[in-house]
Each structure stands twice: as C-alpha cells, then as structure tokens.
Amino acid sequence: MTTTELAPHTTGVPSRPGLTPAGLVTVLLGAALPIIDFFIVNVALPTIDADLHASTATLELVVAAYGIAYAVLLVVGGRLGDSFGRRRLFFAGLWLFTLTSLACGIAPTATTLVIARAAQGAASALLLPQVLSIIQATTSGEERSRALGLFGATGGLSTVVGQLAGGALVAANLFGTGWRPIFLVNVPIGLVVLVLARRLPESRAHNPLGVDRLGTALLAVTLLSFLVPLMEGRALGWPVWTIVLLALSPFAAAAFVHVERRMERRGGTPLLPPSVMRLPSVRRGLTVGVPFFGAFGAFMFVFAMTLQEGLHFGPLGAGAVLTPMAVVYFVVSMLSSRLVTRYGQKVVAAGGLITAVGMVTLLCTSLAQWPNLTILDLAPSMVAIGVGNALAMTTLFRIVLSHVPTDLAGVGSGVMTTTQQTSLALGVAVLGSLYAALSVPGAMGVRDAFALVIGLVAVLAAVVAITARRLPDPRV
Structure with a gap:
C-alpha cells in the first residue's frame, strides 16, 4: 500500500506543551484523509468513466496526477513545515486538501477532475509530512513510541476504510451523485479536523533546510x-x-x-541528494523498490477496472474483493518489525515471493473461471498479495533508512517516499496503458489483457524476491 513515512528533517524542541491525546487524534485524522483518498479512487474509476465519458488514458491521469504532484512536492512540504511551523503547514495543507476535495467532487469534466486531483496531491504533500514532524517534535520516550505505532496503524487502517468506503459510497449513489461523494465526504471531515487543529502545539526546526x-x-x-x-x-x-x-x-x-x-x-541540501542516493542501503533499496511499487500501482489500477468492466462486480463488490487484501496488509504490517528483527532483509524476499504466488494464483483462477468469479474465488489470491505487500513494502522503508545518518533521516525518507509515488505513477502509465490498448474489442479483450498484465506483475514480484537477497541487513 501507499506508505507515507516521512521523518522530520531536523528535530525541533516544542515551545508549547506536548501533544495531547486530542492533538494526536487530530494529526492522525489528517494523515488518514489523503491515504483513504488514494485508495478510494480506484474503486470509483469505472463510474467516473461512465459519468464523464473519460478514456482509460484519462482515468490513468486521475490516479497518476495525484501521485505525481505528491511525489514532486513531498520534500518541499516537509521543509516548509520545518521553516514556517509544522502546525501552520498542517493547517494550510488541510485547508487546501478540503478545498481541492470539493473541487474534485464538483468537477464537470474529466479534464477538470485531473487538474483538481493534481491540486489535491499537492495539498497532501503539504499536509502529510507535518504529521510525523509534529509527533517527533512534541513527544518523547514511550509516548512517542505509542504515537508512532498508532501512526503506522492509521496507514494500514486507512487502506481498509478506503476500499470499503469507496465501494459503499459509489454504490449508494446518494441523491444521484454517483462517484462524487468519495471526494465530497472529505469536506465536512476536513472542516472538523481544521477546528481541532487550532489547538495543536507549534514547532519548527532550529536550522531548517532550504527549498530546492x-x-x-x-x-x-x-x-x-x-x-x-x-x-x-x-x-x-x-x-x-x-x-x-x-x-x-x-x-x-x-x-x-x-x-x-x-x-x-x-x-x-538538494531535493534528492546524490550522496544519499549513493548509500548502499538507499541505492539497493530503491533498485528493488522501483519495480515493486510500479507493479503494485499497475495492479491496483488494472484490477479495479477489470473487476467492474470485465467481471461486472460493481463498486461495492469491487471494494469487497479488495478488502481481504487491505485487512491482511494491516495485520501483517503490525507484525513485520518482529520478523525483520529475526530474519532481516530476507523478509523482503519472502514478501516478493508471496506476492508473486498471489499474482499467479489470481491469474490461474481468472483464466479458469472467467467470467463466473466470486469474492470467495478471489479471496486466497487477495490474502497472499496482502501478506506479500505488507512484508516487502514496510521492510523496504526500514532498509533504505537503516544506514542513513540521523541528521539526514528526513531527507532519506523523502527520497524513498518520492521514489515510491513516482514508481506507482510509472506503473499505471506503462502497464495501465498496455492494458488499455489490449483490452478493447478487436485486440486481446479484457480477460486476456488482464491476464497478461497480472503475469507481468508476477514476474516483477519474482524479480524483487531474487534481487532482495542483495539488500543490506537492517539489523547491522
């Protein structure tokens, strides 16, 4: 799933009382909204297509515009928070996210929606980096560990909510609005969090890094x-x-x-410092991460389209199919740190292998039972893919950051997250475009185009399993 771990660039000392329980809930809600929004969109893509008459290429942009803007501005958002105040940037990012969600929800055309999604990604890039920075700057000791654990759980839980809420909202077709509530629901929630955010303590870095x-x-x-x-x-x-x-x-x-x-x-300190990129843990981690994240981005896009356009599951059914994957991801990601402590980088190889097995299972099940697939038929492959992603994705972040100097932890995390979002968009662009070209009548058709893309994703996951053996041990 999408990971938004971004440590602060420099640790500031809080000038006000520390983070209260209400303050922690506030920042976690702020973190949850963009993550939910990332996953909720996939379920709604065919409905958006039917309403706005968008091509598959434009639907790819609806997904990728968010990720590209987020990837480009993520590090900038973190550095602005360090310079001008993390609460201030959290507040500004949340305001923009709420407004851009409204713009997405009322978009009259597909082009307008793509532009609004790019703006929404930019708002997320201002908002999300402040969450970990605020936690790091206003907590310490056991309180900080507990807050960081809750942050990790929020990311996993948000993926589950995104799948279920997306399907339910689109299927409900509230007042005939179709897909629009998946964005409009952010507006009242965002306004509530904005009111709560006024009580957050302010903090900033003593020696903030400039913006590149x-x-x-x-x-x-x-x-x-x-x-x-x-x-x-x-x-x-x-x-x-x-x-x-x-x-x-x-x-x-x-x-x-x-x-x-x-x-x-x-x-x-440039946006993506070459010296950090040359560190073995970063270089090898990104070499493994790019194909893995790209494959996952392509899978989420193509599978969401196939479930509804090829298998006619509908938005609620599509959300239900994807939910076992999200639930298992959430559970296993909570346990992955213990496995890394015991097995080190082998966890990434195991994750890649399990993901590949899940994709092959999905491929065989689809070819054998098309078009009479049920949620139960797809559940085994969804569980395997969820387990594999949780093991590989969360561990990759840990490996990449394991040998980055402490004073560059925020920079290293920014490099990783920027690469992740870029790779997700790249996967949608390359394999999503391949699927769009081959799934039309007169070409391979939906079933065979889906099978080809899933087969390629399985190959990429297997490559990850093989190359992960060269990753440095994060325990050293």
Whole structure:
C-alpha cells in the first residue's frame, strides 16, 4: 500500500506543551484523509468513466496526477513545515486538501477532475509530512513510541476504510451523485479536523533546510514529460506534442541530476541528494523498490477496472474483493518489525515471493473461471498479495533508512517516499496503458489483457524476491 513515512528533517524542541491525546487524534485524522483518498479512487474509476465519458488514458491521469504532484512536492512540504511551523503547514495543507476535495467532487469534466486531483496531491504533500514532524517534535520516550505505532496503524487502517468506503459510497449513489461523494465526504471531515487543529502545539526546526526550487521544477518537468505522453499518446494517436515531450524527458532528467550534484557540491541540501542516493542501503533499496511499487500501482489500477468492466462486480463488490487484501496488509504490517528483527532483509524476499504466488494464483483462477468469479474465488489470491505487500513494502522503508545518518533521516525518507509515488505513477502509465490498448474489442479483450498484465506483475514480484537477497541487513 501507499506508505507515507516521512521523518522530520531536523528535530525541533516544542515551545508549547506536548501533544495531547486530542492533538494526536487530530494529526492522525489528517494523515488518514489523503491515504483513504488514494485508495478510494480506484474503486470509483469505472463510474467516473461512465459519468464523464473519460478514456482509460484519462482515468490513468486521475490516479497518476495525484501521485505525481505528491511525489514532486513531498520534500518541499516537509521543509516548509520545518521553516514556517509544522502546525501552520498542517493547517494550510488541510485547508487546501478540503478545498481541492470539493473541487474534485464538483468537477464537470474529466479534464477538470485531473487538474483538481493534481491540486489535491499537492495539498497532501503539504499536509502529510507535518504529521510525523509534529509527533517527533512534541513527544518523547514511550509516548512517542505509542504515537508512532498508532501512526503506522492509521496507514494500514486507512487502506481498509478506503476500499470499503469507496465501494459503499459509489454504490449508494446518494441523491444521484454517483462517484462524487468519495471526494465530497472529505469536506465536512476536513472542516472538523481544521477546528481541532487550532489547538495543536507549534514547532519548527532550529536550522531548517532550504527549498530546492530549481530541482523541484526540473523533477516535475521530467516526470510530466515522460508519464503524460505514455498515458495519453496512444489514445490521441501520438500527436506531435507527445513525441516532443518524450524527447524532452531525458534532457530534463540529465539537467535535474546536474543541478542536484552542483547544489550539493556548494554545500546545499538538494531535493534528492546524490550522496544519499549513493548509500548502499538507499541505492539497493530503491533498485528493488522501483519495480515493486510500479507493479503494485499497475495492479491496483488494472484490477479495479477489470473487476467492474470485465467481471461486472460493481463498486461495492469491487471494494469487497479488495478488502481481504487491505485487512491482511494491516495485520501483517503490525507484525513485520518482529520478523525483520529475526530474519532481516530476507523478509523482503519472502514478501516478493508471496506476492508473486498471489499474482499467479489470481491469474490461474481468472483464466479458469472467467467470467463466473466470486469474492470467495478471489479471496486466497487477495490474502497472499496482502501478506506479500505488507512484508516487502514496510521492510523496504526500514532498509533504505537503516544506514542513513540521523541528521539526514528526513531527507532519506523523502527520497524513498518520492521514489515510491513516482514508481506507482510509472506503473499505471506503462502497464495501465498496455492494458488499455489490449483490452478493447478487436485486440486481446479484457480477460486476456488482464491476464497478461497480472503475469507481468508476477514476474516483477519474482524479480524483487531474487534481487532482495542483495539488500543490506537492517539489523547491522
């Protein structure tokens, strides 16, 4: 699932009383909203398609626009909180998230929805980094450990709520609004949390890191010039602008790397510091993480579309199918730290292998029983995929950060989370576009296109299981 672990860049000393139980509930609610929103959208995609007459390529953008904006601005959001106050940025991010949720909910066209989703991702990038920063700066000892444990549980629980709530809200079709309540429900909840947030203690870093404006802009250009043509090119017949953007992407990437290296040589802290990227734990962790996160992003998009368009489960049925995966992910992620303590990096290999087995099981079950699949038929594969993701995903974060210097913990976590979100969007762009091209009548059809993509996801998970053996031991 989507992980939002981002430690503060520098630990500030709270200037006010520590975090009260009500304050902890407030920040955890703020953390839950964007995570729920990430998962709730997948269940609603076919309904959005039917209402707004969006192409599959545009639906990919509805998912990826959020992730791209979040990935690009995540580190910036954390650094702004360190500089101007974490409570202030939490409040600002929550305001923006509430407003952009309203904009998503009333979007009249698919294009408007894509733009609103990008703005919503940017708001999440301001909001989410403040949660761990506030906890770290206003708690200590056992209180901090308990708060961090609850934060981890919030992430897992939010995935479950996202699947169930998304299906239930879309299926209810409240007042004939279809998919719109999945976004509009954020508005009253956001307003309540805003009222509660006024009592949060303020904190900021003593020596905050500056914002890498040029690096941020170049990263945005790199991602957009590469991902947007991949998603939209085929559907539009590859117009000239898509070719131009694709040709631009490697030059933008090279410029980004050059700017990051130059900034670090001059004593600054770039968006993605090359010295951190060169650490064996980070380099090897990201090498394993990119295909794993990309495969998961593609799976969530393609499976959600297939459940409703190919198997006609409906939004509530699709949410019910995905719920066992989310529940198991939540439970196993709570136990993963004990397994890492005992088995180290082998947990990632086991997670990749179990995920691959789950995908192969899903592939075989689908081919054998299509189109008469039931929730019970799909449950074994969902459980295996949930277990595998929980073991691999949570452990990868721990491994990547295990050898990062303490004063760069926030930077290292930002590198990991930015890479995760970029990979999720990349998976949707590449394998989602492949599915869109092959699932139409006259091509392979929905069943065979789904089988091909799931087979490729299984291969990627198996590659993760093999390459994870080279990961450093996080216990050392």
